[in-house]
Amino acid sequence: MKVAGYIAQHILDVYQGGNWTEVNVADTLKDVTLAEANTVTAASVNTIATLVNHLTFWNRAMTARLNDIDMDIPDTNGYDDPRLTTEADWQRLKDEHIKSAHEFADTVRSITEERLHQPIVPGRSSIYKNVQGSVEHIHYHLGQIVLLKKLIRNSH
Secondary structure, eight states, rough: OOHHHHHHHHHHHHSOSSSSTOHHHHHHHTOOOOHHHHHBTTTBBBBBBHHHHHHHHHHHHHEEEEEHHOOOOTTTOOOOOOOOOOHHHHHHHHHHHHHHHHHHHHHHHHTTTTTTGSSSSSSHHHHHHHHHHHHHHHHHHHHHHHHOOOOOOOOT
16 A cells, blocks of 8 residues: 555544544444533533534635645634534534544545655645544544543533
8 A cells, every 4th residue: 555545544543533642423423412512611612512613614624735735824823713503513513523533534545655755736745744643633632532422421
């Protein structure tokens, strides 16, 4: 398998399981309720829903950049409040999040070895550095989500 294929699989592993942390996004979010997703804690100004929205935004930003679309990143950086009012809204956000991960992984898988070393956009670091960094970014926020979920459930 080529390097891009390994990274794409690593993206899917952090979402579906089989990664080195033994936790994954899908299982972690599966039983999170709308109330829990919208809960602000003393530990963070970000809710679980906000973090999921942010990761969805970044998966799509990375996919766009890998498709040669240099999108501007707004000051909100994907941390917009998703304004979830129903369990269906929350389920849609979770579904869109998983979909964005698959789109990102599929795009990464298609990158040639030569292209991995090119800038992701002119004047920026390499595609490799950006996609590998994105895997780390997903793990980082997964850790936050796990901690927020535990904190919310232990505060009752």
